[in-house]
Amino acid sequence: MDLHSHIEKILWTQDQISRRVSELASQISDDFCAIQPPPVVVGVATGAFVFLADLVRKIDLLVPVDFVRAESYGSGTESNGAPIISFDLKVDIKGRDVILVEDIVDTGSTLWCVIPHLESKGASSVSVCTFLDKPSRRKVNFDLLGKIKFYRGFECPDYFVVGYGMDFAEIYRNLPYVGVLKPEHYK
Ligand code: 5GP
Ligand code: MG
Ligand code: MG
Numbered sequence: 001m002d003l004h005s006h007i008e009k010i011l012w013t014q015d016q017i018s019r020r021v022s023e024l025a026s027q028i029s030d031d032f033c034a035i036q037p038p039p040v041v042v043g044v045a046t047g048a049f050v051f052l053a054d055l056v057r058k059i060d061l062l063v064p065v066d067f068v069r070a071e072s073y074g075s076g077t078e079s080n081g082a083p084i085i086s087f088d089l090k091v092d093i094k095g096r097d098v099i100l101v102e103d104i105v106d107t108g109s110t111l112w113c114v115i116p117h118l119e120s121k122g123a124s125s126v127s128v129c130t131f132l133d134k135p136s137r138r139k140v141n142f143d144l145l146g147k148i149k150f151y152r153g154f155e156c157p158d159y160f161v162v163g164y165g166m167d168f169a170e171i172y173r174n175l176p177y178v179g180v181l182k183p184e185h186y187k
Contacts, residue, residue, distance in 0.1 A: 006172070007179040011161060012154060014176045020153045021051070024129060025058030027151065028099065038062045039097040039127070044114060045069040045087065047103035050165035050173065051131040051153075055101060063099075066091040068117070070110050083113040094122030103165045104132040104156060108140035115148070125149075131164065132156040132178070160186070 012020075032039050038061045043052040045067045056065055072083030098118050105111060105128070115126050127149035134156045162168050163175030168186065 003175060006181055006185045008182040010177050010179045012178045017164060017177065021054045022058055024151055024153060025055055028129065029060045032061055035097060037096060039099045040064045040066065040091055040093050041099050041101060042089065042118065043067045043101045044110060047165045048101045051103055052101045055129065064091045068114060070114050072109060083110050085113065085117050089121065093118060095124050097125045098123040100126055100128050102128065102130040104134065105130045106134045106137050108138045112140040134158060
């Protein structure tokens with residue numbers, strides 16, 4: 001009752017999300033089915049945890065799953081500068097293809113930090129699978145993104161969204177859909 005009453009508008013429902021995640025998972029399963037060893041799925045904590053959980057359960061490959069944490073956001077809606085890796089992988093990715101799973105790619109600074117980190121640990125390739133993409137907000141201008149395989153669930157309009165893993169001040173991650181908060185709750 002408390003949780004849902006904070007939402008002004010739903011952008012993607014549970015059903016829409018579930019259908020799109022199935023499409024992404026079968027695309028990934030097809031693209032990597034002939035590759036040995038299978039790719040390692042790496043989520044960016046915390047935001048990617050819900051999407052990653054749904055995605056990997058629909059991927060029909062023998063994939064290890066791990067997390068890194070990259071911190072740049074405070075508790076607000078704006079990034080506070082260049083992210084750093086504050087929690088690292090347990091799985092050895094040397095010589096492995098990596099599928100990096102993100103909740104949302106916004107300015108691009110998180111990817112700009114995490115992709116080179118994975119490469120420095122010996123990943124033979126890094127692909128990105130992001131649930132949402134806000135290309136209109138990109139600041140980091142990667143050639144990188146031209147070179148890598150980029151899967152995305154939906155293009156997101158320029159709203160600060162919550163739910164399906166994404167927070168405002170560490171809450172709302174457990175909303176099963178994606179929405180926008182009522183203005184009085186962005187405080
Ligand atoms: P970037 O580094 O690309 O600017 O932002 C990446 C991270 O910022 C995302 O993984 C996410 O944690 C956070 N972020 C960016 N846009 C949004 C948004 O609209 N809502 C929420 N909750 N987090 C966002
Ligand atoms: Mg994230
Ligand atoms: Mg956040």
